[in-house]
Amino acid sequence: MTEPQPIRLVLADDQELVRLGFRMVLDAQADMTVVAEVGNGQDAVRAVSAPAGCDVVLMDIRMPIMDGVEATRRIVASGAAAKVLVLTTFDLDEYVYSALQAGASGFLLKDAGPAELLAGIRAVHSGEAVVAPSATRRLLERFVPMMPGDASTGKSPEERLGVLTEREREVLTLVGTGLTNSEIAQTLFLAEATVKTHIGHILAKLALRDRVGMVVFAYDTGLVLPQP
Incomplete structure (x- = not known):
């Protein structure tokens, strides 16, 4: 039986001390390995496509040459699995909101x-959880009314949801x-496996990468409304 491969990480932050602090924690984990450290978004994009591969990028937002939002957008557009x-x-940072819209997980x-x-x-x-769901919702509720979703599709929210x-x-x-699969199953009186199947269909139909993408989409289309 082969052992599971460690999670390959790229650290992208322009402050060397910050990278050092993260690396000390990550290097102590048997299931993680740091494959690259970079100080700007451009190098982060390059590191993701390097032969060593990458599973997760820890991405600072404000970096020289190319910021984390643009780097995230390019990584997602490249089709990389990272x-x-x-x-x-x-936590209430409009650049973070932009990064989530760009495809950050x-x-x-x-x-x-x-x-x-x-x-x-x-x-x-794992692709199965939203990081800090309550904080994610606060962020979206703060910026969705000010920054509507991508209008480049030319479709109304109802058309986007029509599929x-x-x-x-x-x-x-x-x-x-912010409900988990288990909570959704209980709410809708479904098996949890059925909920997972529905989520897989939603991701495929809407061309979304993960659960955070679903949350952003739900707010952008008005399916979930910010709390007053």
């Missing part, structure tokens, strides 16, 4: 403790409010 976990000093505060950092990396890598069945809309709404 997930992006944004690092930020402030979640975000963490830079002063997060080691346990939260490691749990966040594993959650993003979903009524049940899929229900599941998407509950994901947007």
Whole structure:
């Protein structure tokens, strides 16, 4: 039986001391390995496509040459399998919101403790959880009214949602409010495996990368409304 491969990480932050602090924590984990450290977004994009491969990028937002938002956008557009976990000093940061819209899988505060950092990396890598769902909702509720979703599709929210069945809309709404698969199953009186199947269909139909993408989409289309 082959052992599972460690999670391959790229650290992207222009402050060397910050990278050093993260690396000390990550190097102590048997299931993680740092394959590259970079100081700007341009090098982060290059590192993701390097032969060593990458599963998760820890991405600072404000960096020289290319910021973390543009780097995230390019990584997602390249079709790379790597997930992006944004690092930020402030949780209510419009740049973080832009990064989530660009395809980042979640975000963490830079002063997060080691346990939260490691749990966040594993959650993003698994693709099954939203990192800090309550903080993600606060962020979206703060910026969605000010920064409407991508209008480049030329489609109304109803048209964008039109590809979903009524049940899929229900599941998407509950994901947007932060419920877990187990909680959604209980709410809709479904088996948890059925909920997972619906989520897979939603991701495929809407061309979304992960659960955070579903939350952002739910807010952008008005399926979930910011709390007054």
